[in-house]
Amino acid sequence: MAREKIRIVNLCKRWRDVTAIDNMNLSIEEGDFITLLGPSGCGKTTTLRSIAGLEEPTSGELYLNNKLVFSKKEEIVVSPAKRNLGLVFQSYALWPHMTVFDNIAFGLRIKKLPKSEVKMKVLSVLKDMKLEGYEERYPQELSGGQQQRIAIARMIVNRPDIYLMDEPLSNLDAKLRVDMRSELKELHQRSGATTVYVTHDQVEAMTMSTKISIMKDGVIQQIGTPEEVYRRPANLFVAEFISNPKMNFFNAEVLSEGGNRFINAGGIKLNIKPGLIQNQSSVKAAIRPEDFIITDSGIEYEVTSYLPSGSTSLVYAKRGEDKIAIMLDGSYKAEAGDKIKVGIKKGLFNLYDIETGNKIF
């Protein structure tokens, strides 16, 4: 098992009547790229700022490299500068009155490195970030993507142990965002630095992370690999949040047939293991659009709209009260009013308790 890099113990952060972080416990291993994912106001940025030392939590403890850097009980607060971490702000926080070179050289100069070394390091990181030739320009003269890279360059030139990134891509346009995603991923793979990444964008989280931590109201809902989080959302909130394309939910009855129990989700029969469901007479069933199939043994639905997008086609269909979205191959054709027979890939569904919202299967 890899070494533990960051450990958060019983961390809380409250402002008068707002709880931003509610008793959080989290362990992050060396080399992880962990994403804190959640809607705005869920406490993910506060968590990041607490790790950085820019925010003082109300209670709890924080260890970096197995060293205690924050403890409310002990009143220990190690200043941000001594935590050996770097942060890329959402606003980039590039100093507008300094050139690109001066921005990147700032921390090195604070450390009183010799001039020649500063220059060498800055030029080398500029080269890595494909910013050669821009050193004498001012940040506001450059494009959003370039500014983003300066912010990253400013962080990595100091060789921090831990990279913290606060929604770094949210100010970029869609295309640039896709490019930067792969660049950030490469950067992480190259440097191996433990990275904590904050975003509300599910796709960003899925594509870059080794682990995702989904938060709501200051509480971690689920921690897992992107695959786990996508395939096995721990509760209804996660299932709804990791829902691109849109997750289908059914209020499903639990039925018995010849001693076997099964679930009726919008007419589709879902087989379950014996003994899985004891008392509930109905559950919430969640099925991803791509897990439906068109099959002769399926249940009849009526197409309400057909949205092709090249590689895939999205079909909306209904059956009485039940409305579903189905993701099919791009070659599939349909028209509103068509009757289709819908089935499900074996076992690719999740069941949730209606009352607690927790996963049953």
Place this chain on the structure above:
Amino acid sequence: MSEIMGSETKGSPFLRRFIRVMSTPQKIMGSILFILLVLFVFFPAVNLLYTAFTFSFSDKVLPQVVDRGIKAVPGKFTLVHFERVFDSGLTKNMFLIPLLHTIIITIGLTFTALTIGTILAWIVVRSDIPAKKLIANLATIPYIIPAWPTALAWLTVFKNNRVGGAPGWFQYIFHVAPPNWLSYGPVPIIICLSLHYYAYAFIIGSGALATIDSRLEETGELLGASKWQVMRKITFPLVLPSIFSAFILTFSRGIGVFGTPAFLGIPVRYFTLSTQLYSNIRNNLSGDAYVIAIVMILITGITIYMNIKVIGARKSFVTISGKGFRAKTVSLGSMKYIILILIIIFLIIAVFMPLYVLTWQSLMDVDGNYSFSNITFHFWIGKAGSLDSRGILLAEGQAGILRNKMILSGAWNSIKLALFSAFFASVLGILIGYSIVRDRGKILSKMNDALSFAPYIFPGIAFGAIYLSMFAKAHGPIPALYGTFAILVLVSVAKHVPYSSRTGTAAMMQVNRELEEAAELQGAGFLTRFSKIIFPLTKSGLVAGFMLSFITVMRELSLVVLLVTPKTKVLTTMIYNYVQLGFHQFGDAITMLVVAITLTGTVIIRRFQKTDLSKGIGG
């Protein structure tokens, strides 16, 4: 289990916490500022109350004391000053009439200045009038120069022979003495003040109008509202907070204004609260004066309070922001040129005539003779003891202002005072801004915010009176400062704290907290962050604030008139004395000197720094 990092582990947890919290830069700064504000804002205000409620040495001779055989022990509690002001034979003349006059002038001024200012602002910002930039630049000039030169110019033109001295242009040309109501009293006072204070409403109003996104109005039009409905239902409510701000600004200035009513009111015994306060102090009735000061502060305070109630935001008096949209303009059609001509005439009367008249009068040998043969440059550059063409000693033997040691030392005092005060006020402003913005929501921050706002409600003359009462004697470590240059700097800085702290706060707001945090993460200490990040980014705001303080202190009369001594005379108080003594040419020449210095200061700083005057005015 785990080792602890760094050296933050010495001492008990409680002590560590205390040291950590108190050693954050905003707390250290906030605490120092709090002490300063208590010393120079809060204590003086308390002292004012104390003085009003106690006997002083000069009270022994008051009839109310003598008749009743009371022993007026200095420092002993008494209500005699309140009795004298509110309930005695003096009440009518000492309080009720000045109060009435103050109210008449303030209401007249506020109404006129707001009307002119907002209409002008609307025309410049929202209509298709030609030469907008020129009009806007000229219209803001009164904001840079003092208010009372207009009053002096008025006297030069409309003075009649009722109070002695040479009559004005009007009488010289028409051979008829202008009626009293035109020469002195409320009508000229209101007109002269309005010709100055309209500029405040103009700056605030055009700032507000310029920030209204015209899409808001267009949406209204698309929904079928008429132009008038849009104006009434959308535009007006949007600028209403600014209009209220301008109202409060003008109103509070009106309550405290001193120079103009002194020049145009005192000669005919038309007293306002401010001139009454001044004359009480001069007549050794400081107890009574302080009661009047309390009344003035209450009136201003209550007005601001009502404004807060109506608008619902404490800071609504600063709604000036630099950002503007290209607003859609309304076509004035063929009226365009008529309105343009009217505006030009107005600006000539408001801005150029007073300066022209004063310049001319400063060149006259014999006061009241407006022929060209009467022109002399003596009052500017004459040697002491020069004779004129008729062999008469010029200016009673005094040298012209540019050769006159006394006046030059006054000019030096003025410039020194303005520079020092502006420097300290801006530094204080940025520090207050930093501690308020970075410590937002904390008690210390709130108290500093409130304290730094307090001098705003003290009219200049009352604030001067407070300092007079406070620093006439030593208080603990603070020596008796009366008669020193330091007290002038202190009072000017303290009076400007509301403005400079607002400028500082606004400047600090523009520095995204993350810019500082990024430096903190890289190991920059507070001083490095301040000098490398915060200062460079707030420089232009600081310079604007400095410029503003410089020109306001330079032209300040009411604040310092009670505090200067012959040794610490400044130009404005010299003007006041010369005019009181009937030396109009000197007064006018020095006035022009003050105007020249403030204008030059503005131009120089504008050259070096592309700052907008309207930035940071905030009242």
